Amino acid sequence: MAKRKRLTPANPLFSETPGYETKAFSPAPPIAGVAAASSSAAALQELADSMAEARATGRMVITVPLAQVELDHLVRDRMGSGSEEMAVLKASLLARGQQTPVELTDLGDGRYGLISGWRRCTALMALHAETGEDRFASVLGLVRQPSDASEAYIAMVEENEIRAGLSYYERARIVARATERGVFPDTRSALRALFAAASRPRRSKIGSFLALVAAFDGQLRFPEAISERLGLALAKALEADPGLAPVLRARLETAAPDNAEAEQACLQAGLRAAAAPAPRPDRGPAQVPPALPRPADTVQLSQTGTGKVVLQGPGLTRDFIDALRAWLEVDKG
Secondary structure: OOOOOOOOOOOOHHOOHHHHHOOOOOOOOOOHHHHHHHHHHHHHHHHHHHHHHHHHHHOEEEEEEEEEEOOOOOOOOOOOOHHHHHHHHHHHHHHEEEEEEEEEEEEEEEEEEEOOOOOHHHHHHHHHHHOOHHHHHHEEEEEEEEOOHHHHHHHHHHHHHOOOOOHHHHHHHHHHEEEEHHOOOOOHHHHHHHOOOOHHEEEHHHHHHHHHHHHOOOOOHHHHHHHHHHHHHHHHHHHOOHHHHHHHHHHHHHHHHOOOOHHHHHHHHHHHHOOOOOOOOOOOOOOOOOOOOOOOOOOOEEEEEOOEEEEEEOOOOOOHHHHHHHHHHHHHH
């Protein structure tokens, strides 16, 4: 068996290699730390400024609790949503969440006014009530800062025109309401500003529906369902007969239609009644014309080519003329 060698400890005299110098670690100079801190602060400030600018210019989506959103900040142009449309929207939100942000304006104190996106907010509120899920308690939005109220109304109308067209009644109604609030000096200015992209004939039709808004707003249950043809016919009839409006309102109140079809049928019946000729007053039993005296042989009758009948001759006495006139008056009646 080979004999093991015993190793001796290293000689401390040779533990350090000659010619090499060891140095302890020295910290970086203070100026380097100051520069790094300043650079980080500048980067953070630049990021904060960029986010603030993005938020102020409506390029950053924020999450806002629905309880802090005032849905009635503007008079809404859309008067309601059909049950079928709302069901489709709710199903989409339930499956995929909110994909398109609404438009808000910062009112201060943590409050936001809704500019556009009323249907999305309404659907989210309904889903939160039905499911109790926290994800439906808030809404994604872009913060806008319109220069004045008119710009906010224009933004609302444009968004609805692009996403889901309004009815003529709804368009006319927002023109009337924006004017009443003093956003525009008159309906003509409101019509031009809110529907600047519409053609002149289209704006003219919206203007015609203003008569319906003035006559029936608050009384009609399904005004957004009024067709263009019926609306224009009603506007024309109201212009021709100012007394027609109370008659039609009375018809609607009596009929109390519970669906759009019945309401339109009531309006159409009122139009037909207004267009029918008035009945002639009862003049009692028909009068029998007196017997026409037989003219004397000396009265000659002749007919001209212009449709006139000429009586002449010495037998054309005053008594005969009076009797003829009496006979003609009774016969004419």
